Amino acid sequence: MTQIFQTSNGLRLSLNNISKNYGVRSVLNDVGLNIEPGQFVAIVGRSGCGKSTLLRLVAGLEKTSEGTIQMDAQPVQGLSDDVRVMFQEARLLPWRKVIDNVALGLPKNALEKASQVLKRVGLEERAQDWPAKLSGGQRQRVALARALVHQPKLLLLDEPLGALDALTRIEMQQLIEGLWENEGFTALLVTHDVQEAVALADRVILIEDGQVALDLKIDLVRPRAHGTVEFAALEKEILDRVLQKKKPALITHLEQTSVPRKIKGLDLALGAG
Numbered sequence: 001m002t003q004i005f006q007t008s009n010g011l012r013l014s015l016n017n018i019s020k021n022y023g024v025r026s027v028l029n030d031v032g033l034n035i036e037p038g039q040f041v042a043i044v045g046r047s048g049c050g051k052s053t054l055l056r057l058v059a060g061l062e063k064t065s066e067g068t069i070q071m072d073a074q075p076v077q078g079l080s081d082d083v084r085v086m087f088q089e090a091r092l093l094p095w096r097k098v099i100d101n102v103a104l105g106l107p108k109n110a111l112e113k114a115s116q117v118l119k120r121v122g123l124e125e126r127a128q129d130w131p132a133k134l135s136g137g138q139r140q141r142v143a144l145a146r147a148l149v150h151q152p153k154l155l156l157l158d159e160p161l162g163a164l165d166a167l168t169r170i171e172m173q174q175l176i177e178g179l180w181e182n183e184g185f186t187a188l189l190v191t192h193d194v195q196e197a198v199a200l201a202d203r204v205i206l207i208e209d210g211q212v213a214l215d216l217k218i219d220l221v222r223p224r225a226h227g228t229v230e231f232a233a234l235e236k237e238i239l240d241r242v243l244q245k246k247k248p249a250l251i252t253h254l255e256q257t258s259v260p261r262k263i264k265g266l267d268l269a270l271g272a273g
């Protein structure tokens with residue numbers, strides 16, 4: 001089932017020609033993006049291309065060098081109660097039980113609310129455990145519950161499944177997708193995993209050289225089966241675009257001029273049969 005934006009509880013996010021420099025190094029350069037309320041957007045790109053920087057700017061953890069970010073037409077000025085972030089590490093407080101980690105920052109009488117959200121992530125039976133007793137995947141479920149208990153309008157996901165094994169990762173993807181469909185928040189996911197991006201997102205944005213190099217709509221029915229032709233074609237389109245960029249100039253030249261078949265020894269490097 002595709003997301004119906006009209007019924008969403010999410011916020012509209014606008015990045016208006018934003019740039020970010022660290023000293024003389026330009027990380028993001030004139031990035032413009034408009035994200036609809038309730039949309040699920042994935043940001044992909046090579047390591048160091050500025051994905052996490054973009055997320056930190058949206059979260060209000062850092063300031064843009066140029067340009068503005070708006071949520072529902074209001075400028076972002078620091079942290080907002082409407083926005084929650086989930087990182088690769090769960091960042092739980094080890095001296096607080098699971099339920100108390102989820103209820104962190106809530107009024108004292110909010111334990112009932114916290115336990116309802118724990119139930120939604122499938123961990124109600126672990127409420128009284130210490131975080132150290134949980135697996136990596138369970139800890140990320142707690143982190144997800146801790147974010148969702150605040151009913152965010154925007155959930156920022158900075159490679160939250162990056163450290164998990166393949167099966168747990170798929171389970172967590174399904175959990176996040178289900179919660180997003182029910183709660184209707186806007187989601188912005190940074191991931192290295194193109195397959196994950198195609199599985200979850202309505203739109204995949206590729207960042208390259210500090211700019212939006214690709215903005216691809218993913219119009220597949222949900223939940224998405226990884227093995228379909230349509231799924232594979234979208235995955236390939238993104239991967240081809242990423243790989244095309246960094247091919248050594250010599251290889252690209254040889255491919256274009258079809259010289260490699262004549263040069264023994266280079267055939268292997270090009271994967272030619």
Ligand SMILES: Nc1ncnc2c1ncn2[C@@H]1O[C@H](COP(=O)(O)OP(=O)(O)OP(=O)(O)O)[C@@H](O)[C@H]1O
Pocket residue numbers: 022027045046047048049050051052053054192
């Ligand atoms: N606080 C900082 N000071 C200086 N440079 C920074 C700072 N934060 C990030 N950078 C630089 O900005 C660039 C982008 O970093 P960022 O973490 O956003 O990349 P990324 O695409 O998320 O990388 P990865 O996929 O490896 O996590 C990198 O070259 C990084 O070294």
